[in-house]
Amino acid sequence: MGQKRRGNIRSPVSTPSDTHSSSEIPPDKNSSSTSSCHGYLQSGKHSICMVSDFFYPNMGGVESHIYQLSQCLIERGHKVVIVTHAYGERRGVRYLTNGLKVYYLPLQVMYNQSTATTCFHSLPLLRCVFVRERITVVHAHSSFSSMAHDALFHAKTMGLNTMFTDHSLFGFADLSSVLTNKLLTVSLCDTNHIVCVSYTSKENTVLRAALDPYIVSVIPNAVDPTDFTPDPGRRDDNKITIVVVSRLVYRKGIDLLGGIIPELCAKYPDLCFLIGGEGPKRLVLEEVREKYQLHERVRLLGALDHKDVRDVLVQGHIFLNTSLTEAFCMAIVEGASCGLQVVSTRVGGIPEVLPDELVTLCEPTVSSLCDGLEKVITRQREGKVPPPAAIHRQVQHLYTWRNVAERTEKVYDQACRQPVLPLPARLRRLRSHCGAVAGSIFSFVAVINFLFLLFLQWLYPSHLIDVAMDATGPGSHWGHGFGKEESKYTDAVRHDVADRRRFKCKK
Template identity: 45%
Template sequence: MACRKVGGYKQSLSTSSSIVNCRKPPAHEIKTHSICMVSDFFYPNMGGVESHIYQLSQCLIERGHKVIIVTHSYGNRKGIRYLSGGLKVYYLPLKVMYNQSTATTLFHSLPLLRVRLLGALEHQDVRNVLVQGHVFLNTSLTEAFCMAIVEAASCGLQVVSTKVGGIPEVLPENLIILCEPSVKSLCDGLEKAIIQLRSGRLPPPEIIHNQVKTFYTWRNVAERTEKVYDRVAGEVVLPMDKRLDRLISHCGLVTGHIFALFAVLSFLLLVFLRWMIPDSLIDVAIDATGPNGAWTQRFFSTKRGREKEKI
């Protein structure tokens, strides 16, 4: 992560639908960040990842941050597009390998391509599929948040899931059975859920739904995300040699040196690209953030003009 000072504050450059009830805090309460979200999965696809990125980006924009999205092209949708709220999206001309995944994402997703049940579902059809069952089994080997288990619990299902990534933090213990990422552990967890279901120990779906719907709001998610950026922006940026030493010490002698080699190659590639295309030639996103941003001013001035014409 790189940082630069803007308006007296450090502004971090990080890599990591219409807004409802997104509170705009006073400008003096927060530090502003320039945030870049990178994902293969984004609009015009509409699923859990896409919705999460879009909603979170809009709430962060409302809170005064500058946000851009980097994804691959979708058909004729290439280049730079602006979505509502001044959200700038870069649709890169990268080759898709499988299921809207580029080569990098596909390589990391190979363990997830073993089973195909219903295929891709339209977002509006997810609820109708989920309510047909009683137990939702999630077998992810890697996961950050897993919107699917929140959707399943919201539909009243008992969730059985692997205990990986951020999943243990998503739902309370009474709504999820956590398992090790192994066949035996998943079978045991599934049997436990079936026994609870048959014995009537599971709460009714409407009670589960009413409990889950209070857990997350996009305003709350944006505020918690903002705290992460604030903490990271305050950390010391290590020089390259210190980063390599940390990679080797944390990842082991062999793996650490392999990761360090990739880090050096990536750094040299970045230096080469910045030499080929200097920062001064790169288009800067419109500062559309906050209640006084350019995008908001343009919207309300146009709206006032139309109202005057009607009068």
């Protein structure tokens, strides 16, 4: 998956940074950015709205994927805006690097950074964003995100093309999986196209949501290789350091890690563990460290900012991943890009990610992981591992965000050539695809949602909603004095109060 280099293009920035913290700048009524949404399609470019509960300042795989993909789509000339829920005082409209606009909507968080959902309370705000930004494609991310499911539902009601990217693997037996899978079936039965990050994830999603495999594409995650470069001088070669960077939760196999640490530390006096991340399972590691008096050999770094991950990785010789389930593990690619030997569990889509010579795969048990680590430790001591620079050169062309963006663009083109089902056909699809009971319930919800949309259009017609100035896309004002001159920025802030009031009144 090589990438084509384009002249005068900046690499995507791994960590988002605010350009302005103000609310939306009022649109210029005389500007070319007020062209209809059909203008985007005629120009071969799309006006894309990425929707998920998970985004910056929260950091993780989904958040990084959305940000990096958005930056590369902007480079390719598309307009991209992101919609998520408010994080503390971060609410309203923000601008990130390269004019990436983010709407932090004032929606109530229910559990684990996911918003509460009723299928109706978010419609006024999402309708306002879709109309204001002249959206042509709504791209939702993550099965865990209630806002993503809401956005798909509302976008179909408004006649917009829809896409969904699934980042996780689910089971089929426990109650939470059954309920989530039924919700996914309803959300995806009339979605134009679905993207999964690995072939294992595709098989899982197709089975869970009873989908036609031909409308599901596989586009992997990626890393920016310029952010994860090796630095052998940062590590201490007098000892072997195993690095773990992960959320400390059950799904990441932290209980396995708690069994590995005392067993290997007893065999190898010069072995150390460097663990970055935070979560409820941190207590397990603290108890192990206390019980076996390993305070000098097991360092718990706590939560890490994304910009600090590379500085931790380059201190180690081996990267360990103990996940119990993964659709696509970006962490092992980051570890390999920094020149580390990778040891990982053989679960989910992990066997698809790296070539066999770059990763040692083990069963998700303490004994199997210890055996795999011992083999790598032996090779490390005997000097039979390739130098970090050679590993980095091999990894840097495997997964690139520009390649991901190019493939995603083709999926957008394909999705926009497909018709959006009118309400009668959509109701028939829900009843036939989702079962008699669930299909009837959600058909009723779809009708109520349609009537609510008609009411909103009567109460606040679309032509009264201000069209936003484009910071990205064919009508971009970014880089043409937009946000650069202090006087213009000050004038814009004067209008922010009125604009913010108009935005809040649509809650």
